[in-house]
Amino acid sequence: MTESIPPLDKTDLRRVARQRRREVALAQGPAAARALAGLAGALGLAARAVVAGYWPLEGEIDPLPLMEALAARGHVLALPAVTETGGILEFRRWSPGEALETGPHGTRHPAAAPPVVPAALLVPLLAFDRRGFRLGYGGGYYDRTLAGLCRDGRILTVGLAFATQEVDTVPTDPWDIPLDLIATEQGVIVTAGK
Template structure:
């Protein structure tokens, strides 16, 4: 797919996500938490990396609050080096966040580093094979590739509104597929992806 086609696909996906957010922002976080906790396997003391939602992203804040209350270590991503994998810093709900790259918010630079076993992933669109359309920066693809190449058992769980599902998203060689998608309607596991 050409860069121009991907740009148009991202614009269309962003419009769908904006509309879903306008309709579901108040109710979706609790539903996403419920579906995740009832379906996604959580090993004891598993470390979970979330994200601080920006714009119309599906918000995992309620899920992170419940995971923290259950004793799981939670972290949020930070960009330390551009064009490199993300790092994850320990964070508990209610702790201060600082401005990060690309409009994100991250834990303070002195927060301890974590290695997640589950990575919650924001997105513009997903499809039935676990493909994900992101923002084009490649941060999550690089991060998942590095974690998987190191032998770490990591689950990539997309967090989205059900309206963000698309058909047959384009896939480049470097793209990393999702293991799960969790929306306000369900938690769905995908099959083994190529290159896993």
């Protein structure tokens, strides 16, 4: 963890975290993405597990090298699609190089690919703490999706972040679900929340 961020409410923490993430992405983005790719074997995934990642938005740590490394290890990949405002995410099977279409909020996803249920979910975030709580963007898509996936069966949840996105405590709400792992360019953190 680098310079500590004082306790803030979610709105203020989002603003500070976005700025911090933007700065580190400019300075370390490609190297950090390559380091994440080297962690593919450290996530403890079952053989041929379906892993849902995400298409990176500006400033997010790039999950694509990690996803390519997972595909090379025999895992099936998927990307999320927003099918309705205020709904849950639908995960569509995807392989690197396949065509994508633009979704809401600047996302990208397969246009017409079969939906899959992931065994592992790579989750973007603005900030995280060692308990496994993440600060998202405020739309609630991952909160609603995680609630459904965790209720329906066991899923491994892995937050992807730059190490500098760690904070002492993420403010939480009753519906927040802690992640199992956080993967940064410095390694994998097993959270206290699981």
